Amino acid sequence: MKKYIPRLAPVLLILILLLIWQAGVELFHVPLYVLPSPLQVIRALAEELPTLISHGGVTVAEALVGMAISLVLAVFLGIVMDCFPLVRQGLYPVLVVTQTVPMIVMAPILIIYMGFGAAPKILTVVLMCFFPVAVSFSDGLAQVDEEYVNLVRSYGAGRIQAYRLVKIPASVPPLLSGLKVAATYSISGAVVGEWIGATQGLGYYLLRVKNSYMLDRVFACVAVIILLSLGMNGLIRLYQYQAFPYMRRKANAQRF
Amino acid sequence: MKLRVEGLTFAYEQKKILDNLDFSVEEGAFVSILGPSGSGKSTILKLLTGVLKPEKGEILVDGQKIGGLSSQFAYMPQNDLLFPWKTILDNVCLYGEIHGSLKEMRREAREHLAEFGLAGYEDCYPSQLSGGMRQRAAFLRTALCRADILLLDEPFGALDVITRGEMQDWLLNMRKKLNRTVVLVTHDMDEAIYLSDRILILNQSPARIVDEIAIEERQRNREWLYGQGAMRREIYGRIMDYVDIK
Ligand SMILES: Nc1ncnc2c1ncn2[C@@H]1O[C@H](COP(=O)(O)OP(=O)(O)OP(=O)(O)O)[C@@H](O)[C@H]1O
Ligand SMILES: [Mg+2]
Numbered sequence: 173m174k175k176y177i178p179r180l181a182p183v184l185l186i187l188i189l190l191l192i193w194q195a196g197v198e199l200f201h202v203p204l205y206v207l208p209s210p211l212q213v214i215r216a217l218a219e220e221l222p223t224l225i226s227h228g229g230v231t232v233a234e235a236l237v238g239m240a241i242s243l244v245l246a247v248f249l250g251i252v253m254d255c256f257p258l259v260r261q262g263l264y265p266v267l268v269v270t271q272t273v274p275m276i277v278m279a280p281i282l283i284i285y286m287g288f289g290a291a292p293k294i295l296t297v298v299l300m301c302f303f304p305v306a307v308s309f310s311d312g313l314a315q316v317d318e319e320y321v322n323l324v325r326s327y328g329a330g331r332i333q334a335y336r337l338v339k340i341p342a343s344v345p346p347l348l349s350g351l352k353v354a355a356t357y358s359i360s361g362a363v364v365g366e367w368i369g370a371t372q373g374l375g376y377y378l379l380r381v382k383n384s385y386m387l388d389r390v391f392a393c394v395a396v397i398i399l400l401s402l403g404m405n406g407l408i409r410l411y412q413y414q415a416f417p418y419m420r421r422k423a424n425a426q427r428f
Numbered sequence: 429m430k431l432r433v434e435g436l437t438f439a440y441e442q443k444k445i446l447d448n449l450d451f452s453v454e455e456g457a458f459v460s461i462l463g464p465s466g467s468g469k470s471t472i473l474k475l476l477t478g479v480l481k482p483e484k485g486e487i488l489v490d491g492q493k494i495g496g497l498s499s500q501f502a503y504m505p506q507n508d509l510l511f512p513w514k515t516i517l518d519n520v521c522l523y524g525e526i527h528g529s530l531k532e533m534r535r536e537a538r539e540h541l542a543e544f545g546l547a548g549y550e551d552c553y554p555s556q557l558s559g560g561m562r563q564r565a566a567f568l569r570t571a572l573c574r575a576d577i578l579l580l581d582e583p584f585g586a587l588d589v590i591t592r593g594e595m596q597d598w599l600l601n602m603r604k605k606l607n608r609t610v611v612l613v614t615h616d617m618d619e620a621i622y623l624s625d626r627i628l629i630l631n632q633s634p635a636r637i638v639d640e641i642a643i644e645e646r647q648r649n650r651e652w653l654y655g656q657g658a659m660r661r662e663i664y665g666r667i668m669d670y671v672d673i674k
Contacts, residue, residue: 319505326477326503327573329526337526341513418513418553 208388216388217395223377224396230373231366232400234290235358238297239404242354245298246306250343251335254313264310271303275361279368293365293373300361301354308350312343345419348412355404359397374400429490429500429576429609430455431476436485438468438475445471447634449485453577453626458603458610460620463630464667469613470506472635473579476611477503489577502573506581508566510554516565517541517550523573537572543605544568545598560591564598577609584619593650596622600648617663622653629663631670639666 190210196202197209204212217224253260278299282292320338329337359374366375374393381389412419436449445468453459463469474480476487478497486493489500502523510519517537518525524533541547544564554562563583570578583599584592596619603610603623614620620627621643629639641663645652 317509319507320509320511322474322477322479323503323505323509324522324526325497326479326501327523327526328497328499333526337522338511341511344513416513418555 205385205387208391212388213391213395216386217392220389220392224374224393227372227374227377228396228400231359231362231375231397232404234293234362234365234373235297235400235404237290238294238361239301239351239354239358241294241298242301242305243351245302246309246350247340247347249306250309250313251340253310254339260310267303267306270299275300275364276368279365282365283369288369288371292368293362293370293375296365297358297361300357300364304353304357305347305350308353309343309347312346313339315346316342344416348408348416348419352405352408355408356401358404359401363397431577431609431611432488432491433472433476434486434488436472436475436487437483438471438480438485439483444634446475446482447636449636451628451637451640453609453611456607456609457626458612458624459626459628460612460614460624461628461630462614462617462620462663462667463635464632465615467630467632468635469615469630470581473503473581473611473613476579477501479503500575500577502570502575502578504566504570504578504580504583506585508554508562508586510562510565510569512554515551515553516546516557519554520546520565520569520572522569527574533572537568540568540572543602558591559587560595563587563595567599571606577611578606580610580612582614583612585614585616592619597650599623617660618653621656621659621663622648627663629666631667638670 194210197207202209208216249263253263275296279292279296282295286292286295316339320342321334324334324337362373363375363378366373367379368375370376374397378390378393381393430453432452434450436446437444438446449472451459461469461472471480475482476498478495481496487498488494489498494500510516511522514522517534520537521530521533524530538550541550544567546561546565546568549557549561554565557565563586567580567583570580584595587595600623612620612623625643627641627643628637629641630636631638641659643659
């Protein structure tokens with residue numbers, strides 16, 4: 173029982189906060205358009221579930237495609253930067269600068285260029301997710317112990333084989349850390365893209381219910397976004413657990 | 429195979445590490461290079477494998493000059509350098525994987541697991557093994573290389589005294605079975621005396637071979653080793669002759 177207490181602690185805290193929230197709203201008769209009570213949110217969630225699922229599906233699809241593109245780009249660019257130090261020196265600071273441009277500014281510009289389809293949303297996801305993945309993978313590659321490379325080279329491996337045998341597998345753990353961060357951002361990224369201009373998706377839904385002052389639905393939608401973001405993070409964890417058994421013990425030691 | 433090194437010279441940037449190093453190793457011999465820490469022992473092995481390029485000098489195997497990365501050597505680096513993401517069996521078969529003969533090598537490796545004390549551990553990851561077992565796995569990986577000369581860089585350097593002793597006993601036994609030329613690098617005088625036919629004594633910066641000591645004894649055991657006080661004194665004296673007291 174004792175070992176469950178630390179895990180239950182956050183759940184308990186959230187429950188207590190929800191109770192205070194519920195009591196506060198009822199006690200002071202706070203109107204719905206100012207703050208819905210948790211129970212109202214749950215009711216809205218139940219009523220709107222089919223709608224939320226269909227919009228959520230769109231958002232998840234955009235997030236997944238964006239993640240996949242980020243991953244491919246990050247791995248490709250990571251290897252190029254590792255092969256050619258000059259490219260790394262030139263590109264790395266540029267990557268950092270792109271991260272300082274607020275997404276809420278970028279998204280409308282993307283829509284001007286790319287229209288109202290899925291493309292600008294996916295690109296928003298990519299712009300948010302690419303950076304953590306690329307940086308963690310590229311730092312991972314840079315930190316590979318040169319001795320391992322020397323070893324396989326002395327065994328007769330060429331440069332490409334050295335990447336396949338040593339550098340890429342050694343950079344998988346940092347890559348997965350980056351992917352976990354990116355996965356958590358990916359849903360928010362898609363939502364931001366949809367918020368600016370879309371005809372479907374959770375961001376579009378959020379904007380619509382917000383404009384009608386249906387705050388219970390806004391909160392219900394936010395709850396769905398949180399769950400989906402955690403789900404994306406969990407997906408990467410599950411993959412890590414299944415595909416890389418050698419990391420299991422480490423994963424226990426360091427939980428996020 | 430017979431190995432010969434002539435006039436090997438090497439510098440890291442400005443710092444000269446090796447200056448005109450000459451030595452040779454007869455076919456089937458077990459030769460130790462003994463020298464203080466930082467004297468350039470690992471550098472010698474890296475030059476032999478071709479991971480580093482010499483400034484000057486030649487490396488000859490059976491009279492043939494070799495340059496660059498060479499398949500004549502099986503190199504065991506200073507740390508075990510097992511791949512944490514590979515199982516022990518796949519770690520041990522690295523040479524086979526590189527040369528496209530993974531299947532055959534797996535079969536061969538399985539036959540040797542028991543004598544390397546690794547039976548039953550083929551599907552474990554390195555993190556699940558003790559330090560001594562990891563060293564044996566690294567040794568098996570080296571022994572499975574299709575190369576005639578083994579280059580061992582302080583293979584037991586990272587182990588505690590007891591495990592180290594066990595591994596030395598084990599290597600002494602394996603010597604006959606291996607039937608290959610071995611160059612062992614170490615800073616442990618007892619290890620060198622216990623295992624080798626010949627000890628090359630290396631002095632410091634820039635390194636040169638200052639003396640050689642041949643050991644004829646065939647029947648070696650710990651008792652024999654503990655009786656080698658005179659040899660230890662001699663070797664120690666030779667090393668100290670060349671250490672500058674600053
Ligand atoms: N990559 C490097 N760049 C610059 N200098 C180096 C490098 N590697 C080693 N050296 C220097 O070369 C010298 C010899 O190093 P080497 O690793 O060959 O020593 P060693 O005899 O193997 O020592 P140890 O017994 O501690 O392993 C050392 O003085 C070290 O400072
Ligand atoms: Mg060394």
